Amino acid sequence: MRIHNRTKTLALVAALGILGGCAAPGTAPVRNGSSAAAPATAPVDSSTTYVVRPGDTLLGIARQKGRSLADLVSWNGLSNPDQIEVGQHLRIAPPDVGTGSAVAVAVPVPGSSVTVAPAVSSTSVPIQQGPQGGTQPYSDQAWAKVDPSAGAAAIPPAKPPATATDGKWSWPSGGRVITGYNEASNKGVDIAGNPGDPVYAAAPGKVVYSGSGLRGYGKLVVIKHDQEYNSVYAHNQNLLVKENDEVAKGQKIAELGSTDADRPKLHFEIRRQGRAVDPMQYLPPR
Incomplete structure (x- = not known):
């Protein structure tokens, strides 16, 4: 009987050793x-x-x-x-x-x-048009991620640039200009308005960015019009278009707001070959 009990005890110890080996941590x-x-x-x-x-x-x-x-x-x-x-x-x-x-x-x-x-x-994945992992400060490198044509070397134009007299551009908002273009401190114009006022595409084109990943611009839309020109619409409270949408001149693309701004306003830029230019040279007089 003692030999039998001892044999059972050894078998139990061996079984526990095997189970312990199975539970050992691994990669x-x-x-x-x-x-x-x-x-x-x-x-x-x-x-x-x-x-x-x-x-x-x-x-x-x-x-x-x-x-x-x-x-x-x-x-x-x-x-x-x-x-x-x-x-x-x-x-x-x-x-x-x-x-x-x-x-x-x-x-x-x-x-x-x-x-x-x-x-x-791939046909059932919703695409969120919000911050992609947080915002980043403005820099030429950060802007290049938003505007694919940014940083392109300036190429002498074969013809004069489009201006207000060409009729290509229209005002993106109906408010008054409260801050003008300044190459050093303001790369576009700021247009006053009330939250929810419509923001319109200033020219026909394709949306290349819709989101809020660039600090200082809030909820932002960037439209590519041709190989030379992009337009920028910042500080919106709601974005009504997404990337790759084709938009018409005068189409409502957003609602005016105050995201990343001290007051409700639209910050509007025109960029030629990735470089900001004075929008007042392109927008029609009013």
């Missing part, structure tokens, strides 16, 4: 939608994958890699474009490039849990 794997689990330290293919760094925003990554925000949201199955984490692996190439169907996951970091973003269809 959490990075999941891939089409293959078996791999260690988090596996090499990253920089041509198809980007690892999120401190200070990154999804919009900034999209512009840096020459991709659209909608593509990154779709390829990575992101339910909220504003929430990405340091260390997260993002697919920056279509699913048919590289591994075929990788899904973005957050790499484990001390004190945080792993979150696997669900895969979603």
Whole structure:
């Protein structure tokens, strides 16, 4: 009987040792939608994958890699474009490039849990037109992320620039000008108004930015009119257009407000080849 009991005790100790080994901590794997689990330290293919760094925003990554925000949201199955984490692996190439169907996951970091973003269809992802990971101060580099033509080298025009006499431009708001253009301190004109007043496209074109990622401009719309000219509409309280929308001259694109401003007003700029010019040389007299 003693031998039998001793044998049972040894068997129980061995079983507990096996269970303890199963519960031992290990490296959490990075999941891939089409293959078996791999260690988090596996090499990253920089041509198809980007690892999120401190200070990154999804919009900034999209512009840096020459991709659209909608593509990154779709390829990575992101339910909220504003929430990405340091260390997260993002697919920056279509699913048919590289591994075929990788899904973005957050790499484990001390004190945080792993979150696997669900895969979603590219036709069902809502695009938020708000701050993409916070605002950043104005600089030539920050503006270049908002206005793709910013920083372009000035090219001597083959013909005189468009002016008010060409009839291309119209006033974006009906209020009075309270601050004029000054190359050093004010890159456009400030037009007074009341919250909710309509803001109109000054010329036909395509929306290249709609959001609030540039400090000092509040809720901002940028419209590209041709290879030379963009127009800028800042401090709005509501944005009525999104990126890639085609707009007509005089179309309502926003509602006047006071975001990042000391009073309700529209800050309006005209940029030629990425450089601010005096809007009063282009707008018709009134």
